[in-house]
Amino acid sequence: MSAVQHKFLKQKSIGVVGVPFSGGQPRDGVDQGPLKIIEFGLLDQLKELDWQVKFDGHRDYNLMQPASDPPVGKLLNARFVSAVTESVATSVAAHLKEGSLALTLGGDHSIALGTVSGTMSVHPNAGLIWVDAHADINTPESTESGNIHGCPVSFLLGIAGQLKEFAWVKPCLTPDRLVYIGLRDVDAGEKKILRENGIKAFSMHEVDKYGIAKVVEMAIEHVSPGGSRPIHLSFDVDALDPTVAPSTGTPVRGGLTFREGHYICEAIHETGALVAMDLMEVNPSLEDDHAVFQTVTIGCSLVRCAVGETLL
Secondary structure: OOOOOOOOOOHHHHHEEEEEEOOOOOOOOOHHHHHHHOOHHHHHHHHOOOOEEEEEEOOOOOHOOOOOOOEEEEEEEEHHHHHHHHHHHHHHHHHHHHHOEEEEEEEOOOHHHHHHHHHHOOOOEEEEEEEEOOOOOOOOOOOOOOOOOOOOOHHOOOOOOHHHOOOOOOOOHHHHHHEEEOOOOOOOHHHHHHHOOOOEEEEEHHHHHOHHHHHHHHHHHHOOOOHOOHHHEEEHHHHEOOOOOOOOOOOOOOOOOOOHHHHHHHHHHHHEEEEEEEEEEEOOOOHHHHHHHHHHHHHHHHHHHHHOOOOO
């Protein structure tokens, strides 16, 4: 059992927000991810690690879908995504205000618009560690697909421009409090945005070059020197290599190994600074039962490591 002291939590409790939502991208099935993760016993696994667990159940976010949602420029489902993510922001903030750790299970990565906004509303100086094959920092202008799961970080940074559909989203993140780990499929427009904003990003090239331990050490030191700031971890399972976590919507070869993914979560836990975690883009509909089992159990395992499960 972990002996880490949690610097920014008032109690050893986890508020779990299940977000069965797929509106930020075109593939069906990612909305089934949270249901599968809960079905596979994550809540009991967290209780076995001596956490109190509060889970409000899965909301039916389809009730928020507007009757008409035409494209906003290139952006697809903008009103639907906005309504859902605003609701998620409220849920995450409520758990954090109680002094609990907020754990959000997605769903597609557009949901991070809500989770990070919720975290920053309570911990405005928090750092964001984004573990993903993709940078998800396209703006409404730079996006080629119009899928909002590729855009949340630009909204959080305030570089997406003013859109009345997302009027509730306040710029809450600064480039010095953001770091990426695992990038390997980054659009040309996103590379330009990363460079122009001086954003720290460790691609798989850096993971190969320095090793995961050094990369994570540098990442943590960048956003939370010495664990001095709260940390929000947003973990897209496609950061892992498809041989490790195959059941996800946009797999990219050459990703993190099983152990590299777990090491990230273990090392962030050891800081005692974690206040919020997202586990995103588990899609149980895309592969056979074995691949789904593999991906969902790894998702549960990553969460357990982030909250204190150790190998010894």
